[in-house]
Amino acid sequence: MLLRIAYSKLETAKYIAHLDLTRVFERAMRRAKIPMAYSEGFNPHPKIAFGSALAVAVEGEREYVDVELRQDMDIREVLGRLQEQLPSGIRLLEGSVVETGSKALMAVLNAASYLIRVPMALPIGPERLAEGMDAWLKREHIPFARYSKKGRTDKDIRPWVKRLTGSVEGDAVIVELEVEVGNSGSVRPEEVLASLRDLENLPFDLEALQIKRTGIYVHYEGQHYSPLDPDHKRGFRSEAR
Amino acid sequence: MSNTTTHIREQVERFLPKVLKPSRYLGAEWNSIHKDWDETDVHMVFAFPDVYEVGMSHLGTRILYHLVNSLPRFACERVFAPWVDMEEKMRARGIPLYALESFRPIRDFDVLGFTLQYEMSFSNILNMLDLAGIPLRTNERGQEDPWVIAGGPCAYNPEPLAPFIDFALLGESEEQLPEVLNLVAEQKKNPVSRREFLLKVAQVQGVYVPEFYQVDYQEDGRIAGIIAEPGVPKMVEKAIVKDLDTAFFPTNPIVPYMEIVHDRMMLEVMRGCSRGCRFCQAGMIYRPVRERSPETLLRQTEELVRSTGYGEISLTSLSSGDYSCIQPVVQEIVTKYSPERVGVSLPSLRIDSFDVKLAQEVQKVRKSGLTFAPEAGTQRLRDVINKGVTEENLMEATEAAFKAGWSSIKLYFMIGLPTETQEDLEGIVHLAKNVANLGNKLGRRNVNVTVSTSSFVPKSHTPFQWEPQERQASLEAKQKYLKEKLRDRRIKYNYHDASTSFLEAVFAKGDRRLADVLEHAFRAGCRFDGWSEHFRYDVWLESFRELGIDPSFYAHRALDYDDVLPWNHLESGVKKRFLMQEHFQALQEARTLDCRHNDCTGCGVCPDRGVQIDLKG
Ligand code: SF4
16 A cells, blocks of 8 residues: 655754655654565665655655555554654654555655745845845846766756745845756755855845745646645646647 | 753754754654753763764663663763764854753763773763863862763773773673762762762772872883772772673663664673683673573563664674574564564674574575674684684685575684784685685675774783784784785775774773873864774874873783783772683683683682673573
């Protein structure tokens, strides 16, 4: 039985690294005596698959995970038993059975929204903020340098950004951001803010960013679907045509 | 006070996203215990002077954390050495070292207990004291500072740390530590002077208060004598748990979120090892052998699986293959838990008791390489060190392993052992090649033999404590020789850095005069000496030079039986007479058999301490 579960990852749970999350769920399931399905082979691993990774220290209000069980169980019982064994900060929101062989979360989720609180190094007014954001959005290409062990790569981050708004709240700016997530990657919220700071001279103090991912979706024809919503598959059919 | 803790938490959370592995510093793991500060009488913080993932893997730490917390009057929290990036950020913002559970400054605790697992962590102890804002030396501390105590294997010679610790705990702490904490509780209620308190603590079995022992030196640098003040034991003897089967063992250990070094359940099947390898300190200081019963172990397994959810259980001890009920216990666990995908692992497999069926049982869930430790290349040298394995044993064990499908074998050896000659080095090459050839002969493709050598470090309380360490240049020449001779695409050769082993020997056999060197090196920036990327040998050498102390005096000098050793007044229960006899036997290339299956060989611990070997099978 394949279960798709929506959960939130808040407070100190935001420090649990994405790579560690499979283990956290596997152990919680074993404590809860929920029979997981395992892969074949020398090193069998539990069939647990997440949607797109959440960076360390970023909270997630609604994330998804697929878990395959060895036998059918009542979904409410699974959620109840599992919840008791999860670290505080991870709350299960809802779950539903999906057909085995359904497309993986990674393959269907293609949009994400963020809420960001960024303190200002110098106070600015709402007009100045809106001006900067508009100017940024009007740019066609926005190259951004990423550094890795292999060296520097420049990529255009503009195409990934779908929506960007901001408001001033005390000595901080609250940014709402919507981005596209795809197989070829995406843009990280802190990259958008760094680019805004550098290109539009917005005085953001990036040291003390607080980022929350408010949702991650299947985006199709201007609509956001939850991967728990059977309608989310409409997009695939039309793609196939 | 709670202001301080919220303040620390807020500050830390600000930069936590920017440090490596923030999970190291949060303390809200599954099964961690958060006790109410005001509801408990004594607050202890258990300190492991290395990074989180190493410290959390240590069984003793797990046992004592839960032991102290199992007692209603006491609260125990944890602290580890912050990794260098975290330290930098803490220092830059003036954040003191804090305990993981409550984010309370370490300074606020009554007792700060360090575990001494290896000498190369000593500089981290000073760094942690400094980060905590606690004066390094006991004579600079005030009443408000915690008692700084230390236990673990290096507490059998804590002399290089003498000025920094109030007292050390020798031996097994399951009974001793609660007794000490009771005295601390009493002291908080009805305080007496520091001296009076320490005099009381010194009466507890295995407690050693360095300042009550006066050490005098001769002109040539050797120790003239160690004199105990009146009212404290002349000989401090370790504490022993008589009945391991009923001793405290935590079945609800903390399950970290991040991956740690030994990321699995640990089941302590027995304590002690009487194989009698003459270089091995653990084999001497944890005597006699005491086992847990299969019933106890199976009950603990069930509790561990339910409380942790781990998918692997390791049957740990110094030599789990020697546990008398190993077969039935492994069988039972595998049968009962493999449907839940819980695998069993054994950390060490003996060559002479290697049982391929057992190994297969253990590997049912996970496949990995097999490790054997012949330790020396020839029968002669293996007799010298009393490692009771033969080449035949090794070939039989590896044959069985190859036939059962393994193709990777790891072999551990030591170089620089007493009496070692060229022939013994050739022996290592010969064994490695024979194993690889055997694998090919048996039709294994991708045969893969990894040879690792460490350099012999003479340790206190062993028959080899009087032996010198071989000089670095010649150890390095041996490593080079092996590297050349083991050039073979089926064989991989690893070796330990000889300068690290040298410092390890200096501190393992060191005395109080090294404390100044340690402090100097710490102030000059030494920490994480066990991590090659942070080990600064030049700074250490500079510190020795600066203070006019010759490290070679400690590592390279052959000691005399009449010499007063820095640890002369500290006893593991194994008598000096026995160690001398064993040293003599070593030089005669004569074996001493395991007292578990043969006659008592007279090490002295059983009759003197009213304990006995306790086997369950
Ligand atoms: S006293 Fe005898 S039986 Fe006991 S541990 Fe020592 S050698 Fe073995």
